[in-house]
Every structure is written in C-alpha cells, then in structure tokens.
Amino acid sequence: MLGLKLPTDPRWVNLAEKSIEEILTDHAYCEQKATSTNISLIQNYPEYEEMVDAVTPVVSEEWGHFKMVLEQLKKRGMKLGPQRKDIYVNELMKFVRKGGSRKESLTDKLLLSAMIEARSCERFKLLSKEVNDAELRDFYKRLMVSEAGHYKLFLDLATSVMGEDFVTRRWQEWLDYEAGVMERIDLRGDRMH
Numbered sequence: 001m002l003g004l005k006l007p008t009d010p011r012w013v014n015l016a017e018k019s020i021e022e023i024l025t026d027h028a029y030c031e032q033k034a035t036s037t038n039i040s041l042i043q044n045y046p047e048y049e050e051m052v053d054a055v056t057p058v059v060s061e062e063w064g065h066f067k068m069v070l071e072q073l074k075k076r077g078m079k080l081g082p083q084r085k086d087i088y089v090n091e092l093m094k095f096v097r098k099g100g101s102r103k104e105s106l107t108d109k110l111l112l113s114a115m116i117e118a119r120s121c122e123r124f125k126l127l128s129k130e131v132n133d134a135e136l137r138d139f140y141k142r143l144m145v146s147e148a149g150h151y152k153l154f155l156d157l158a159t160s161v162m163g164e165d166f167v168t169r170r171w172q173e174w175l176d177y178e179a180g181v182m183e184r185i186d187l188r189g190d191r192m193h
Contacts, residue, residue: 002118002121002122002148002151003118003171003175004118004119004122004175004178004179005175005176005178005179006178006179006182006183007122008119008122008123008126008182009187010126011187012123012126012187012189013126013127013130013131014130014189015187015188015189015190016127016131016189016190017130017131017132017189018189019189019190020076020078020133020136021073021076021078021079021081022081022189022190022191023189023190023191023192024069024072024073024076024078025073025080025081025082026084026086026190026191026192027069027192028066028069028070028073028080029083029084029086030086030120030192030193031062031063031065031066031069032062032063032066033086033089034058034062034065034113034116035059035062035063035066037113038055038058038059038062038113039059041055041106041109041110041113042055042056042059045102045106048106048161050157050160051106051110051157051160051161054153054157055157058150058153061146061150065143065146068139068143072135072136072139075135084191086191086193087185087191087193088119088181088182088185088191088193089116089193091181091184091185092112092115092116092177092178092181093112095108095112095174095177096108096109096112103161103162104162106161107158107161107162107166107167107170108170110154110155110157110158110161111154111155111158111167111170111171111174112174113150113154114150114151114154114155114158114171114174115174115175115178116193117147117148117150117151117154118147118151119178119193120147120192120193121144121147121148121151123192123193124140124141124143124144124147125140125141125144127140128140128141128144155167155171158170158171
C-alpha cells in the first residue's frame, strides 16, 4: 500500500527495543515536528482552502500523539531526552524542489509529508508486530492506522493541487530518492527514522 521501495532492515526493531527511552523521545519530537510542519503549511499557503481545512485537524491530532508518547515515557519511569538531529528528514528536505510555482512548491512539501508519514507507518507496523511490550504493540498499532491516513491525505492533497499525472510522476521520483536515503543512512535503533 505504501509503495516504499526499500523496506526497513528487520534488525531495526531489535535495536529499537533495546533503546525504548531513546525511541520514544525521538518519536515525541517527530510528532512535535509534524505539528509544526502542518502549521507552517497553513501559514504559508492559506489560499489553498481545501488544504487548510484538511490539515487543521491533523495539527491537533499530531500534538495529541506527542502527548500520548510523553505518557508512554512517564508510564515507564522514563524522561523526554534532548531533541536530536533527524538525518532522515534532513536528507529528504534536500529533495524538495526550489523555485518553481507556488503550486509546485506546495505539492513537493505535501509529498515530503506523505513520505515521512509512509515511513513512520511502516516503522509503527513493525513495532506493533515485533516489540515484546504488549502495551507498546497496541499503541503503535493505533498510531500506524493514523499515519496511514495522514499519508493518504497528503497524497490526495498534492493531487488536488497539481493533478494526478504530475503527482504520480513526482511521487515515483520521491520513492526512488527515499530508497537511496535509506541505503545511505546508518541503521539506528535510537531513532524513529
């Protein structure tokens, strides 16, 4: 369904399970950044009313996820650690086209969001099936469903802005680029991506 060209290395779940505090910390900050990104989309492209209307509830949902991750940390007697550089997202941001029309710019930002949601969904699915902690399995299963919905929403919004032919071609370029990013970056069990 997600179309990712390179699946996550199966060893990632085992590494993540050994670093639950770090994974939850990184996950919390991913949710905070998703909230900020969606707010920025609204602020920078207010003339796209359909997008504003669709993304507004996602802002609340992502912030709610941030709070839920904090609760998971607290339940385990863990603390939110410092925010770390997100190499995966930083590499993806290099692929966002510079210049061009506002429509093209918005479309690429929506596709960037769709890509991050797709990889998050894939990782959440792995955690929901493989992690030993039953509560975390259930937690990540619920979040996986939410991320899949966000992924589809961002692809649909991109299509409504630039049309299906353009988005289909550009999405394939994104999928190829993201697979290259996954090959280049180190496998880390303390990062969500």
